[in-house]
Amino acid sequence: ERLGVALVGLGYYSTDLLAPALQLTKNCYLAGIVTGTPAKAETWKKKYNIPDKNIYSYDTFDQIANNPDIDVVYVVLPPSMHREYVVRAAKAGKHVWCEKPMAPTVKDCEAMIKACADNKQSLAIGYRCQHDPNTQAFMKLAKEKTLGKVKLITCAAGYNEGRVGHWKLNKALGGGVMGDMGVYAIQGARLAAGEEPMLVTAQHINNRPELFKEVDETTLYQFHFPSGAIANCTSSFGINTNFLKVNYEKGFLHMDPFSAYKGNKGTYTNGEINFPLDNQQAKQMDEDATSIMQKQPMLAPGEEGMRDIRIVESIYEAARTGKAVKI
Ligand code: NAD
Incomplete structure (x- = not known):
């Protein structure tokens, strides 16, 4: 069984590194995307065979709660937006991976850790x-x-x-x-x-x-x-x-x-x-997916990002x- 990952924010890092790495992973795969740009949705849908029901905008994002294809939401937005999307993902009942830096302030980090804990979801920082x-x-x-x-x-x-x-x-x-x-x-x-x-x-x-x-x-x-x-x-x-x-x-x-x-x-x-090392990001995501499946602590959890x-x-x-x- 592989975990379905939805990338939020389809900028440089998602496009050039994470999506290609998700073609190499064994324990997880690119199941969905969240983007504010309809043209990007079109390109990604074709390139990666993503079904329409797994494509979200920032406005429809919270409906991801009802989508069993998505197990993990990976937040790859500018740092000031990490808190909002990590909290919304946790509330939607999804595990969360969040790119570094975790957020601009310790206060943000505390809120992100609490949201994931309250909703019983794992939180990992993208410390590849x-x-x-x-x-x-x-x-x-x-x-x-x-x-x-x-x-x-x-x-x-x-x-x-x-x-x-x-x-x-x-x-x-x-x-x-x-x-x-x-x-x-x-x-x-x-x-x-x-x-x-x-x-x-x-x-x-x-x-x-x-x-x-x-x-x-x-x-x-x-x-x-x-x-x-x-x-x-x-x-x-x-x-x-x-x-x-x-x-x-x-x-x-x-x-x-x-x-x-x-x-x-x-x-x-x-x-x-x-x-x-074949692909650092693929190793990171495979290991984090395994930790989730085995209910083990994440290698680089929110507390590590907050330090x-x-x-x-x-x-x-x-x-x-x-x-x-x-x-
Ligand atoms: P980027 O600017 O290329 O992409 C950001 C994405 O966020 C774009 O798709 C953009 O459309 C979207 N976005 C939504 N709202 C936005 C707004 N108000 N302003 C700007 N963009 C908005 O950035 P990136 O280089 O892909 O970085 C994204 C995250 O990934 C950052 O946290 C960055 O530090 C991290 N990153 C990590 C690594 C790594 O090696 N782990 C490498 C590069 C970037």
Whole structure:
């Protein structure tokens, strides 16, 4: 038995990554779509053989409650819209997958977690990297203290975002580099440390004020961990970068890239990390579908998404006040 997935929001990530991955999954398949654009509905219907009864607009979305073909609703909208659609999906009695970042605020995350719990539905965040064996390998180095304690983490994730009018440049829609991309380097630091940061300092740098009028373009931030480990991170909408470095008591790790769709790899004191992976998103969705079918906890549940959003809020506060902020 396979779970039927409905994608909500047919933008770049749904079109280029998730729908193709759902052609490779074994435990779930693309059963339905939710879109505000009738032309997209037409194209997707033909391309993926989606029956009319499984095609919804944002207005008819709640009727999905009566559709037994749909087991999971996957919310792939701009971040400011995640809360509304996660809550509506949970109320419709569907399990929910929600793209990163979970939402703009911790308050939103709490409401999303509560709605899923109240309606007895699973909630997973689209943290594809946590399903990648290359990520799991560096998590293991921290957990097993293979090279001793973690001392210093350096992590950066960014690309050149310059699309005028895009939601990533719009504060109200959940844009800003920390609001959108920020969770990658935060995840890199947290997962490589194997513990949670307790103190953060942060700085914004805006090299293109004409473009980044209301949101951050590049943000630098530093974490202090309870063990004494420290992290120095960069999230950027202006710099193409993707790496993670860790200095341990007795060695090093260097992943480059560490959070790409494919090809994550690295070297460390004792050898290489380079696990093959056919399709990261397919693995993510298959594993999350299995967890639902077996009534197991999700690998990256809402609580995990919320941890990062709490840190994002602290980073914005630290950058605004110039002070160290306790998390
Ligand atoms: P996108 O702009 O390409 O697509 C957004 C979709 O939302 C579009 O179909 C658009 O029509 C729809 N939409 C509905 N109401 C809208 C409104 N008021 N304003 C703007 N768009 C509206 O964005 P995307 O890159 O596909 O990102 C969607 C989500 O997926 C975001 O949360 C993003 O962070 C996430 N994402 C995740 C990954 C990943 O690797 N996990 C990669 C890319 C994007």
